[in-house]
Amino acid sequence: MDKKIIAYDLGTSGNKASLYDKDGVCLASTFKSYDTLYPGIGMHEQRPSDWWNSIVASTRQLLEETGVGKNEIECLAISGHSLGVVPINNAGELLRESTPIWSDSRAGAQAEAFFQKTDEKSWYMITGNGFPAQLYSAFKILWYQDNEPDVFEKIDKVIGTKDYINYKLTGQVKTDYSYASGCGVYDLKGWGYSDELLQASGLDPDIFPEIVPSTEIIGELTAEASESIGLPRNVKVAAGGVDNSCMALGARNIESGRVYLSLGSSAWIAVSADEPVLDARSRPFVFTHVIPGMFTSAVSIFSGGNSFRWLRDNFFPDLIEVSAQSGQDVYELMTEMAANSPIGANKLLFNPSLAGGSSQEPNAEIRGAFSGLDLGHTRDDLLRAGMEGIAMNLGAVLQVLKSFITLSDEMVIVGGGSKSELWRQIFADVFEMKIIKTNIGEDAGSLGAAALAAVGSGLWNDFSKMDQIHKVESTLEPIPENTAIYRKLDPVYEVLRQAQGQIGSSLANLDI
Known part of the structure; x- marks a missing residue:
């Protein structure tokens, strides 16, 4: 029985689930869309429950349409859209029905207040966060603190898009280095959260999840997740990565x-x-x-x-x-x-x-x-x-x-x-x-996620297979x-x- 991989590309407009063989060849894919909500000026939100439902539905459809047995699935990983801020309490329960996504710019006042005490150029040189500052996670968390104190007081962790799905799959609350690097208080060259920026923000470091390598197997499926998505409990779940970095890997x-x-x-x-x-x-x-x-x-x-x-x-x-x-x-x-x-x-x-x-x-x-x-x-x-x-x-x-x-x-x-x-x-x-x-065309993000699962589970030794998977169809010179x-x-x-x-x-x- 050939072992197979499922990769999820959890994007802004929907989730694409793709089935790969052990050599990184895409066998099939399916897409499930979900809505973005616009409750106010600069506010762009999605429901984490919609992400989860899209994972469940796309997985089941993928297995049904391909006829692949559930026991053939060895591992999975997710490429997730960036800068997500999903608040959960210490029981792992969602504290908001819908949460800001990467394009949400509501935290302008919080970013402005932060830069009154922290040099903005120095912040950029530490984090590499080149989008408008108010888009980054830390400032949206400060928005929670300022505007929804009742919610903020109950927060145990704030996690990203794919990290919430990983939690639903495994019960583990973790992130990877690529996703953490978009949180607004991450030190790129220090490979971890910045004590200086955390102190300036006033946020408790414990509100952010533990960081692990993107290939790390963070766990196997819980009984509840196994029943929901129709896969056996021994399927390995890799930490996965932020969409930009997964796409970079998938683009070789x-x-x-x-x-x-x-x-x-x-x-x-x-x-x-x-x-x-x-x-x-x-x-x-x-x-x-x-x-x-x-x-x-x-x-x-x-x-x-x-x-x-x-x-x-x-x-x-x-x-x-x-x-x-x-x-x-x-x-x-x-x-x-x-x-x-x-x-x-x-x-x-x-x-x-x-x-x-x-x-x-x-x-x-x-x-x-x-x-x-x-x-x-x-x-x-x-x-x-x-x-x-x-x-x-x-x-x-x-x-x-x-x-x-x-x-x-x-x-x-x-x-x-x-x-x-x-x-x-x-x-x-x-x-x-x-x-x-x-x-590869439009499948770079999915392929990147599949590669993370393959390396993490031991199906691949490293990422050198990427050059073999890409078949050049056209080379145009200037x-x-x-x-x-x-x-x-x-x-x-x-x-x-x-x-x-x-x-x-x-x-x-x-x-x-």
């Missing part, structure tokens, strides 16, 4: 200098290395890698595929209808049109910052724009400019990483945007790097003539970025 970032691009709704470029990439000005966001002794440092834009989707919905409803009638993917239709426009889109530029700016962009208030529009431009040009603008914006933030660390000359691309050959060529030309598409055009456009594009930042700030301050 297993050696220093390897880099990948995730092109989904948002987009980021991450490099894995033996040292974190830290810069108090440009603020790369850093997580401890799930691979011992390594870090994954990233730069991002908040709207990648989302901006392309916005173009689809607002300018190309006819293509949506054609897609519905023909069965051809709407994005393939859009790409075909974009290919009719020359490199540079007839001097039409697009800034894709429709969701505001990351720390590597001029400011948070930046907003998107087409620039250079004239009466001669066509819909083909709009699409080409959209694809090029997303690539050029990522190329601008990529320079942050390139200025601090030597990168590999090739970049693996994962996520939905990886399907477009035209877009991959644009990235190759803009980045001046080889762009590699493999068979075309010098194309790259030369983008280098001419770079300074003009930078003028657009800076101008949009200024315009965005001005608009944000208007009282209208």
Whole structure:
């Protein structure tokens, strides 16, 4: 009987459960969505019970649809969305029906108060927490303290998304280094919670869970969990990791200098290395890698595929209808049109910052724009400019990483945007790097979690199998003539970025 692995990718929109064989080949997967709640301004919450129900339902469906016997499952692990703050009491009971997720920004006042007594740049250099500070866990816990004292007084531990599921599975309250590194009081280079930052926060260190390696088997299934999800009690549960680091592992970032691009709704470029990439000005966001002794440092834009989707919905409803009638993917239709426009889109530029700016962009208030529009431009040009603008914006933030660390000359691309050959060529030309598409596609996070379970349970000795699992489907190299055009456009594009930042700030301050 071949041993198998279940990996869960517990994401913002839902949970994907995937079944892997012992060699890391994905045999099947299933997805269960859940809701995000918006109870107030800046408040984004999900129900931990929904996460658990999605785990239960997806596991049972996976076994039923594949016909795999439950006794074939050797181990499992979870990749979980970051910065979760699930409060439980000393009996392990939830203290809130719904809890803030990574994008919840309610803790602005708590972050501001913290930085009145702690230097903000020093905090960043200790933690590598490059997102807006109010998103990080410690400040949300302080929000509990200030706004829900009755809840706060009952808290025994505050744990992350995947750590809550691990608790439901095993009864063990633990986290791993990758998830802990997003808590807001973690010392990256010290490999543990920072006494200095804990003292500044006023939080009891015991409110945070014990940290263990991502591959550590934290336990086997409890009787209750076994009955709920339909797996035997001897299934081993690895600690798992935060989604960013699991995706890095799944994108074969297993050696220093390897880099990948995730092109989904948002987009980021991450490099894995033996040292974190830290810069108090440009603020790369850093997580401890799930691979011992390594870090994954990233730069991002908040709207990648989302901006392309916005173009689809607002300018190309006819293509949506054609897609519905023909069965051809709407994005393939859009790409075909974009290919009719020359490199540079007839001097039409697009800034894709429709969701505001990351720390590597001029400011948070930046907003998107087409620039250079004239009466001669066509819909083909709009699409080409959209694809090029997303690539050029990522190329601008990529320079942050390139200025601090030597990168590999090739970049693996994962996520939905990886399907477009035209877009991959644009990235190759803009980045001046080889762009590699493999068979993994949108499954990098799941594969990373499966690898953690495999190593933790002893099915694998190490992570070297990742290179064998990835089968290269396409390698596109930069075309010098194309790259030369983008280098001419770079300074003009930078003028657009800076101008949009200024315009965005001005608009944000208007009282209208």
